[in-house]
Amino acid sequence: MIIAAAITADVTSFEVVGFAQSPKLAYVVLPTYLVAAWSLGAYHLPTLRSATNSIKSCLASLAAATGFSLLAAHAFNVIGNFLSQETLLFLGLTAIGLTVLHCGIAAGLRRREDQTEAKVVLLGDDSVRSNRQRKVAATINVRACDWHPVETDPNFLNDLSLAVADADRIVLSFKAFKEQLKWAKLLGELGFETELLEPGLAGLKPLALRYLDSTPTLVVSTGPLTLHKRAFKRTFDLLLVLLAAPVMVPLVAVLTVLVRADSPGPAFFVQKRIGTNNRYFNCIKFRTMRVDLTDTAGNHLTERNDPRITRLGHFLRHTSLDELPQLWNVFLGQMSLVGPRPHALGASAEGALYWxxxxxxxxxxxxxxGLTGLAQIRGYRGPTEKRCDIESRVAADLEYIHSWSPWLDVKILFRTMRVLVHSNAF
Structure with missing residues (x-):
């Protein structure tokens, strides 16, 4: 689709194929897109089944590939070659083509799944009837058939093979685990794909099977993001921090001098807060309170016209500039640009700690x-005077974790610009 878009943009612009800018940019965009799409899981079956998720992933990959390509062009001082109407046409055609393609793939996969339903055969002992599920096509009681898992009777093997011949899935259910293993071994040797029914594990909802040396283990939980998604999010954070550094470093330097000049004490305020997987980290902010009245644990949340706040501190808090040093936390990997805001350990609502x-x-x-998050762009800022204040923030944070995507991060960053100055920021 990317190559087709490049050729179409070339022909439309009446350029000679191979000498126009769109094909040149496509040579860089294509491999970068494939790497980004692989990292985001854009072509994993669960993603492809959902048109929305599939389109978001492929367009995010295209955006990442385009950004990288333009940065590379800028680094090699050839950026002017790609800033043309033909390039915009190429990118637009690519985005439209990928959108149409992924919509078609999602529709085709759903249609195929609707038309084909796996045939499940449940094979077990006398207890097999009580385990019968609605999706089971056939149930075979080996006791009633007088079958035994041995390879000494060709008639038995023939009957067993005919009984399960049309099955897409063969599921074993026996009270005795050793007998279940014998049947599993026999069916495996006969060339059948076999599963073991384990109702006792239903509460754990196993996700995958792994091995510790030769011993199998069940994966019963994972983090909210895969390794590839974490790497993408970390790369995104570092890229933006480094791009912003030429502007932010001088600004931080100026504000550091102003804070020191405004009131006695250090320019920065370091507070222990809760980070990833509930590990402590030192969160950095500009000091906005008088040193003798600083609340290190955060037991007393700020309020309007708080006498502890310095003159410059009011301005820094109202404009959210006091959070600027946390870009260093992002650079160190302790924070992200977008994520649940870290809270002080002593923070409370109606006299009760948040947890x-x-x-x-x-x-x-x-x-x-994160420096910002879904809760912040929804206006959940300032002191938590009521229980519902922290309940709303936690609900927004959990929603963000469960629905994370690169597009969501970009959306939150752009919308944060509108709430940097907030009436509840004091």
């Missing part, structure tokens, strides 16, 4: 804390 108010509070630390 006492919301039982699921600890779940919000499954991802790195």
């Amino acid at each position: 006492e108010v919301v039982p699921d509070y600890w779940h919000r630390h499954a991802m790195k804390p």
Whole structure:
């Protein structure tokens, strides 16, 4: 689709194929797109089944590939070659083509799944009837058939093979685990794909099977992001921080001098907060309070016209500039640009600590804390005077964790610009 878009843009612009800019850019975009799409899982079956997720993933990959290509062109001082109407046409055609393609793939996969339903045969002992499921096409009681898992009777093997010949899935259910293993071994040697029914594991909802040396283990939980997604998010954070550094470093230097000049004490305030997987980290901010009245643990949340806040501190808090040093936390990998905001350990709502108010509070630390987040762009800022204040924030944080995507991060960053100055920021 990328190559077709490049050729179409070339022909439309009445250029000679091979000498126009679109094919040149396509040579860089194509491999970069494939790497980004692989990292984001754009072509994994679960993603392809959903048109929305599939389109978001492929367009995010295209955006990442385009950004990398233009950065590379800028680094080699050939950026002017690609800044043309033909390039915009090429990118537009690629985006439209990928969208149409992924919509078609999602529709085709759904249609195929609707038309084909796996035939399941449940094979077991006298207890097999009680385990019968709605999707089971046939149930075979080996006791009633007088079958035994041995390879000494060709008639038995023939009857067994005919009984399960049309099955897409063969599921074994026996009270005795040793007998179940014997049947599994026999069916495996006969060339059948076999599964073991384990109702006792239903509560754990196993995700995958792995091995510790030669011993099998069940994966019963994973983090919210795969390794590839974490790597993509980390690369995105570092890229933006480094691009912003030429502007942010001088700004931080100026504000550091102003904070020191405004009131006695250090320019930065370092506070222990809860980070990824509930590990502590030192969160850095500009000091906005008088040193003698600083609340290190965060037991007393700020309020309007708080006497502890310095003159410059009011301005820094109102404009959210006091959070600027946390870009260093992002650079160190302790925080992300987007994620659940880290809270002070002593923060409370209606006299109760946050985790006492919301039982699921600890779940919000499954991802790195962020400079901004879904809760912040929805206006959930300022002191938590009521229990509903922290409940709304935690709900937004968990929603972000469960629905993360590169597009969501970009959307939150852009919308954060609108809430940097907030009436509840004091």
